[in-house]
Amino acid sequence: xxxxxxxxxKTGHVKVTKIYCSHDCGxxxxxxxxxxxxDGGIHQTVSRTLIENVTFxxxxxxxxxxxxxxxxxFPEIPEIKTILIDRPExxxxxxxxxxxxxxxxxxxxxxxxx
Numbered sequence: 001x002x003x004x005x006x007x008x009x010k011t012g013h014v015k016v017t018k019i020y021c022s023h024d025c026g027x028x029x030x031x032x033x034x035x036x037x038x039d040g041g042i043h044q045t046v047s048r049t050l051i052e053n054v055t056f057x058x059x060x061x062x063x064x065x066x067x068x069x070x071x072x073x074f075p076e077i078p079e080i081k082t083i084l085i086d087r088p089e090x091x092x093x094x095x096x097x098x099x100x101x102x103x104x105x106x107x108x109x110x111x112x113x114x
Contacts, residue, residue: 016046016078023082026090035082042080047072
């Protein structure tokens with residue numbers, strides 16, 4: 001996975017503009033469904049990494065409604081190019097587990113710290 005990002009050095013604002021992803025899926029039975037699942041995981045991870053913020057007080061979570069909780073809006077979602085690696089000899093037991101969200105989150109976090 002590779003992410004193109006823009007960083008405003010004055011404000012520190014980070015924008016992910018494009019993500020390239022390849023995914024080993026074993027035998028692909030439903031390529032559109034697989035791409036949609038991968039893209040959805042990328043959207044969630046970019047949102048969690050860049051802008052989501054769960055707030056707490058001493059006894060509970062205080063960010064409890066979607067009206068005030070920050071998430072990516074449609075215009076902010078990066079372009080995603082996904083390539084599926086098809087292995088027809090593999091059994092159709094679902095996509096090979098790759099922890100997509102964790103990898104992307106770690107990548108973005110490490111990139112921002114440099």
